[in-house]
Amino acid sequence: MSSPMHQDKRVDQAAVTDESLMAAHEKLIGKQPDEKAHYKLAPLALLFLFSGLIFFGGTYLGRFSGHFHPKVYNEYAMPPKAGEVAAAPAVDPVVLGKAVYAQVCASCHQPNGMGLPPAFPPLAASEWVASEERAIRIVLYGLEGPIKVKGVDYNGVMPAAGPGSGFNLSPEKIAAVLTYIRQEWGNTSGPVTAAKVAEIKGKEGNRAAMKVAELEKLP
Numbered sequence: 001m002s003s004p005m006h007q008d009k010r011v012d013q014a015a016v017t018d019e020s021l022m023a024a025h026e027k028l029i030g031k032q033p034d035e036k037a038h039y040k041l042a043p044l045a046l047l048f049l050f051s052g053l054i055f056f057g058g059t060y061l062g063r064f065s066g067h068f069h070p071k072v073y074n075e076y077a078m079p080p081k082a083g084e085v086a087a088a089p090a091v092d093p094v095v096l097g098k099a100v101y102a103q104v105c106a107s108c109h110q111p112n113g114m115g116l117p118p119a120f121p122p123l124a125a126s127e128w129v130a131s132e133e134r135a136i137r138i139v140l141y142g143l144e145g146p147i148k149v150k151g152v153d154y155n156g157v158m159p160a161a162g163p164g165s166g167f168n169l170s171p172e173k174i175a176a177v178l179t180y181i182r183q184e185w186g187n188t189s190g191p192v193t194a195a196k197v198a199e200i201k202g203k204e205g206n207r208a209a210m211k212v213a214e215l216e217k218l219p
């Protein structure tokens with residue numbers, strides 16, 4: 001590459017050309033004692049090792065992760081014995097009803113069922129709670145207009161809580177909350193079934209809030 005002229009030691013430094021400089025560098029490059037300028041074998045091997053491990057990990061999780069379902073790794077799970085039906089644990093309607101009451105009704109009728117006169121009537125010892133037919137309809141569709149509860153006049157609006165309303169309580173939850181209020185705070189009426197709530201819902205369909213005059217026709 002280099003011309004014989006540039007190898008002449010007497011050549012003027014100022015006259016050194018790019019070409020001769022490159023030639024000089026070319027010679028030096030091979031002799032550089034700079035170890036870091038080369039890839040060492042060890043990091044390369046580690047790169048392959050970790051790539052392999054990540055690939056293995058991904059494949060392993062793909063096969064055995066069970067889609068990360070929380071119940072997949074239940075080491076105490078036992079297969080059901082032959083003939084044993086895995087019955088869902090029955091929910092105590094009073095427990096469920098208490099929860100629904102706290103969530104939906106207590107803000108108005110108060111946790112102690114005493115209401116907040118003159119705005120919200122009491123449920124404790126209320127003649128309306130004692131009537132299954134009336135109480136179911138009140139919770140399903142709400143209530144508006146004047147009403148007398150335990151001799152006190154109220155005239156407010158109770159929102160509907162049945163299916164399709166803002167609270168959207170299922171017949172099961174309505175039955176549970178009524179069962180709860182009918183045996184709480186000294187009340188002694190019997191439980192209400194979801195079937196009875198569903199039956200009344202089927203009979204009345206979708207309708208506006210109940211009026212006292214309508215309720216009074218019911219038992």
Ligand code: HEC
Nearest residue numbers: 104105108121122126128143144145147154155156157158
């Ligand atoms: C936003 C407040 C509010 C909520 C929530 C509410 N109520 Fe009422 N409730 C009222 C008002 C107000 C009346 C009286 C309506 C009237 O004056 O016509 C009433 C009346 C009643 C009555 C008939 C009167 C009585 O005191 O016995 C019953 C029964 C009743 N509510 C049960 C419930 C149940 C059960 C729930 C929960 C599922 C509930 N209410 C949720 C405000 C509410």
